[in-house]
Amino acid sequence: MTSDHIPSLRNPSSIRTRLAHRFVRALKKLSMDRPSSPVSVSDRYKRYRMIRAAAYASMASSVGPRRAWARALLRKIRNRKTGNISMKRRGVRTCLVTKRTLLKPRDHREMGSQQENSLRGLVPGGEEMDFCRLLNETGHYIKCLRAQVKVMKNIIDLYSN
Amino acid sequence: MSSEENMDRGMVMASSEVDPFYGSNWDSIMSVNQGGNLGSSPYFAPNEFNDPHYSAVLENQILARASHLVHFPSDSNLDDLVPKAPSLESGCFSEMDNSFGNIHSGFAQNNGVVTQRDPRNGSKTSLDHRQNSEHRGLGDSFNGKRKRKVSFGASLKNAEEQHGKDPSEDTESPGEHDEMNPKMHTALRGKQGVDQAKSNAVGGEPSTENYLHMRAKRGQATSSHSLAERVRRERISERMKLLQELVPGCNKITGKAVMLDEIINYVQSLQHQVEFLSMKLATVNPELNVDIDQILSKTILNSRGGNANTHGINPGLSPSHPFRGFSLGNINGLPGTIQPFHPLPHTLFDSELRSILQTGSGSNPPGQKGTPPNRSDLF
Numbered sequence: 001m002t003s004d005h006i007p008s009l010r011n012p013s014s015i016r017t018r019l020a021h022r023f024v025r026a027l028k029k030l031s032m033d034r035p036s037s038p039v040s041v042s043d044r045y046k047r048y049r050m051i052r053a054a055a056y057a058s059m060a061s062s063v064g065p066r067r068a069w070a071r072a073l074l075r076k077i078r079n080r081k082t083g084n085i086s087m088k089r090r091g092v093r094t095c096l097v098t099k100r101t102l103l104k105p106r107d108h109r110e111m112g113s114q115q116e117n118s119l120r121g122l123v124p125g126g127e128e129m130d131f132c133r134l135l136n137e138t139g140h141y142i143k144c145l146r147a148q149v150k151v152m153k154n155i156i157d158l159y160s161n
Numbered sequence: 162m163s164s165e166e167n168m169d170r171g172m173v174m175a176s177s178e179v180d181p182f183y184g185s186n187w188d189s190i191m192s193v194n195q196g197g198n199l200g201s202s203p204y205f206a207p208n209e210f211n212d213p214h215y216s217a218v219l220e221n222q223i224l225a226r227a228s229h230l231v232h233f234p235s236d237s238n239l240d241d242l243v244p245k246a247p248s249l250e251s252g253c254f255s256e257m258d259n260s261f262g263n264i265h266s267g268f269a270q271n272n273g274v275v276t277q278r279d280p281r282n283g284s285k286t287s288l289d290h291r292q293n294s295e296h297r298g299l300g301d302s303f304n305g306k307r308k309r310k311v312s313f314g315a316s317l318k319n320a321e322e323q324h325g326k327d328p329s330e331d332t333e334s335p336g337e338h339d340e341m342n343p344k345m346h347t348a349l350r351g352k353q354g355v356d357q358a359k360s361n362a363v364g365g366e367p368s369t370e371n372y373l374h375m376r377a378k379r380g381q382a383t384s385s386h387s388l389a390e391r392v393r394r395e396r397i398s399e400r401m402k403l404l405q406e407l408v409p410g411c412n413k414i415t416g417k418a419v420m421l422d423e424i425i426n427y428v429q430s431l432q433h434q435v436e437f438l439s440m441k442l443a444t445v446n447p448e449l450n451v452d453i454d455q456i457l458s459k460t461i462l463n464s465r466g467g468n469a470n471t472h473g474i475n476p477g478l479s480p481s482h483p484f485r486g487f488s489l490g491n492i493n494g495l496p497g498t499i500q501p502f503h504p505l506p507h508t509l510f511d512s513e514l515r516s517i518l519q520t521g522s523g524s525n526p527p528g529q530k531g532t533p534p535n536r537s538d539l540f
Contacts, residue, residue: 027442044443044444045443047443048439048440048442048443048444050443051439051440051442051443052435052436052439052440055435055438055439056435113418113421115418115421115422115425116421118425119421119424119425119428122425122428122429122432123428131397132393132396132397132400135397135400135401135404136400138404138424138428139400139403139404139407141428142404142407142408142424142427142428142431143407145428145431145432145435146431148435149431149434149435149438152435152438152439152442153438155442156438156441156442156445159442159445160445
């Protein structure tokens with residue numbers, strides 16, 4: 001059923017193991033950097049944001065560059081971190097992407113119902129896809145989000161016990 | 162994604178003059194990426210246009226066709242188009258040379274055959290005879306195309322001239338038609354579907370060959386726009402069905418709007434969950450040191466993928482009920498089944514972790530198997 005729809009998840013354990021690997025690695029890095037215990041609220045908030053970014057980044061990178069939402073997510077995270085410098089560096093790749101997307105009718109955003117537009121806002125990279133592709137990417141995104149949530153829950157339970 | 166890689170190659174291929182047109186159609190084409198029926202399309206084009214500049218002609222043809230067919234060659238076949246050009250003209254044509262006098266006349270014959278045999282082919286397709294219908298569709302496509310759309314380009318005029326010669330070759334065509342059928346079958350499967358639908362509408366035929374599983378039923382509008390619209394709608398409904406299976410509790414919902422609402426809510430809730438869990442992770446103070454992190458990753462991975470792994474790693478553990486349940490849950494633990502899968506690893510994690518943290522203090526968790534020394538051997 002879903003194997004045709006989302007071929008990269010044909011092996012159900014593979015994406016979860018990859019996710020788990022990357023996320024734990026990222027957490028290790030974070031835990032080594034941070035002080036012994038986050039004392040203040042702002043520290044905790046910073047840590048929360050870093051962990052969240054690490055979660056999304058590990059999710060997107062374990063999916064790989066084949067999915068548009070993963071690429072868009074990684075782009076967003078990197079841009080958030082490094083500002084506009086990264087845009088110039090990866091100018092070539094974004095050129096290809098934008099050329100592709102520019103040739104699409106740009107009224108993807110104006111057309112469509114309100115729900116469609118809100119879905120576009122939710123799924124990373126959803127602004128520049130047509131509706132059919134958006135549904136594809138949404139399906140895959142949902143699967144990966146679920147896997148990510150499970151991994152995080154398990155980690156928390158492990159930590160708290 | 163492979164489609165995008167091919168898209169890049171396609172972009173390189175369609176270099177200069179056809180870029181805007183190419184790209185705008187290309188996107189709709191890309192979204193229709195469905196299966197490899199179109200491996201034949203490269204075989205198709207050179208037959209029609211005996212043009213030395215193969216790729217340019219192909220592009221023209223592709224664009225010309227693509228303007229009316231939303232679903233043209235799928236992505237994976239695109240990069241076959243150009244590289245296959247030289248081999249095509251030798252290999253494919255050598256195959257067909259038996260039936261065709263030469264490329265032009267053979268194809269012209271084909272056209273002539275199909276135009277003549279339309280009524281007969283119509284009856285055959287009603288029996289759903291695949292080859293005939295495809296073959297007919299090929300010819301029909303050309304007839305329909307040539308008659309209606311004259312503005313394809315200079316290269317098309319060759320074919321039209323060939324078409325004009327057709328009536329003279331009708332008598333000998335039936336025999337060759339049957340000969341050509343099997344050979345053309347594989348080569349010309351690519352151009353079915355909408356073209357057939359159009360010409361079928363002209364001929365009043367109810368059934369068509371499905372290129373992308375789309376039928377132009379009798380009485381339905383068969384203009385290219387409505388057909389494209391129908392294809393698009395069917396794709397969207399297909400995706401919505403798949404999404405319905407993904408989102409829990411959406412089995413009974415019929416209707417795009419409600420379904421979309423559910424999907425949006427679900428995605429939002431998942432994102433909020435990620436945020437909440439990351440907040441929780443930030444606040445939880447890990448007493449464990451770095452080594453435990455490795456153990457964590459191992460346990461997480463064991464819970465995910467390794468049914469056999471867990472069995473192999475825990476030889477000392479008697480197959481008690483939770484473990485069994487866990488292993489069974491893992492077997493069934495495909496992406497769809499989350500809830501039954503979820504609680505079981507907890508017990509395994511908890512027990513193992515407790516034993517690790519308590520540094521072999523010997524307090525066996527109740528209901529669990531094995532002894533701490535056994536467990537520590539695992540890692």
